[in-house]
Amino acid sequence: MGSGAQKEILNLFNDIKTRFMHLGLKKKTVTFVMCTFIGTVLLASIVFGVVYTNSWRSTVVNHVKSMETEKEENIRNYFDNMDGLAYNICYSNWMQDIFMKSVSIQRRQEMEENAGDFLGSLSTLYEGNQFAIIALNGTRVTGTDSYRLDYNVDIEQKDWYEELIRNGKYVEAGEGSDRGIYRNHPEWNMTIYYVVHDYNTLERTGFMVITIPLKNINKLLDTSYEGTWLALEERTGGVICSDIPDNPDLESRLEELPYRVTRTENRYFTSKKEIDTEFFRWDLITVVDEKYQTMNNPMMVLVFVGILVLVGCLLIVVAAAVSRYLTNPILDCADAMLEIRNNNIGIQIENTYFDEIGELIDGFNEMSGSIYSLIEKNKMISTLQKNAEIKILERQINPHFLFNTLEIINSLILNGKEKSAVKVCETLGQLYRYNLRQNKWITLREEIDYTMQYLLIMKYKINDLTYFCDVDEKLMELPFLKAILQPLVENSIKHGFQRKQQECCISINIRKHNENLHIEVMDNGGGMEEAQLASLNEEIYKIYENPMERLAEETHIGIKNVVQRMYLEYGEAFRVKIISTAGFGTRIELEIPEDGGRREEKAYV
Known part of the structure; x- marks a missing residue:
């Protein structure tokens, strides 16, 4: 078939498909059912022909193999019997x-x-x-x-x-x-x-x-099957015995017979099987005329019944297909609306319909696109607002820290500890050079080093201050938000050790918990009363309710600052827990996703 004819057939098929798709629902349903019925009859006829042919050939082949096995077993048993008889006599x-x-x-x-x-x-x-x-x-x-x-x-x-x-x-x-x-x-x-x-x-x-x-x-080759003939040959080619009828075409075919069942160009099935014993090697030749074979296959009855059942089932399938044609686009629209409810905004449904259903899908796609455009615009505005808010929060930390550090330097100079004051100034310079970096994300190692430098400065202010840091080395290179640990440590020093006379201790512990990063900052300071703790938790809850709201300049600004920044960054994946007992100390627990900065941005709209 030439390329021109193939192109004409393809064009004809596309034309029929286009005409069908533009039909109304009623005409489309009738046409589809009729075409399916005709296709079912043709398919059943083809399947029946293939099954019948394969079953017939399989019956003849199985007969040949069965005959070979039976005669080989007879020959072997016969000579085994002769051997046993000879030895018993001797x-x-x-x-x-x-x-x-x-x-x-x-x-x-x-x-x-x-x-x-x-x-x-x-x-x-x-x-x-x-x-x-x-x-x-x-x-x-x-x-x-x-x-x-x-x-x-x-x-x-x-x-x-x-x-x-x-x-x-x-x-x-x-x-x-x-x-x-x-x-x-x-x-x-x-x-x-x-x-x-x-x-x-x-x-x-x-x-x-x-x-x-x-x-x-x-006699070993005798068979009661009409149309089945057997012969024995020596491996050298000599015929020992044979009842195969004289047939020139068959004889030429037997000269180069393979060791398997084959069908000649006419109606004969032939096979050669080697009978190999310790003392002789013979070839058993089997010839079967297929016209004498009757097909003993009860499956053929089932095939006839199956065809009838198949036609009935296919008619049911046709009805189901028509129903599916009508209901599937509606279900697709319902699923798409559910996706929109789950924040998968802008979803579109592929429209292959040219009737009333197609108009319905076009209307849905237009509505979904409009919603997506509106939400994307609000998302962009929200993202810009969130970035501006985070920068304001970061700037809130620096004045507090600078004020506390200048107090330490002033106290060291007044007490005549100029060298210590110089050391604090150098450390302060390193910290502010660090703060001048515009990176939003750093590594956990950098954040811990930054916090340790801060604690080194605080040790000049609190003589009995000791601190511990326990972090798995494998976590050190994970991405981490800048200025998270230092505000929490500063909060412990400012509120926990304000009136403490004995040794002051701060512990930082970071470990992996499931797929999250678990952070603990604990001190043995004065702790909080139940009313204070409840008030702080209520303010944290307000941050969860409205993370874009500016923080009030009240107590525990460091903790609330960290919580607000974390929630703005991680959303519902961020969890915080504060445990405090008056006179015993406070423990702050944070849990964030391990992947850190690789987290997908979340828009608050």
């Missing part, structure tokens, strides 16, 4: 006596007559198989055809004698008078030689010979 007590040399002539004659009768009975029982005993003491006994026994045959002079002695058994098969131990038998036969030993001394005493005529091999 090593029976009365047969061992025949091979003995120290037996009187009269006794030997009696034993030979009895053995001949017994071997003759076996020959009759096994449908013409001939059994013979050849002892090294000169005794030769056969059950039937004793007049044809060739007394000139010397097994020890055979080319294969060494192999017989080595293996204890040798199989000689073929046609010709030079084979076997009987005269005048030009037809094909199989002769099996067994070495016999004295079971007391284990000395070799003679041989047992079983001759199997061709007709008994033919």
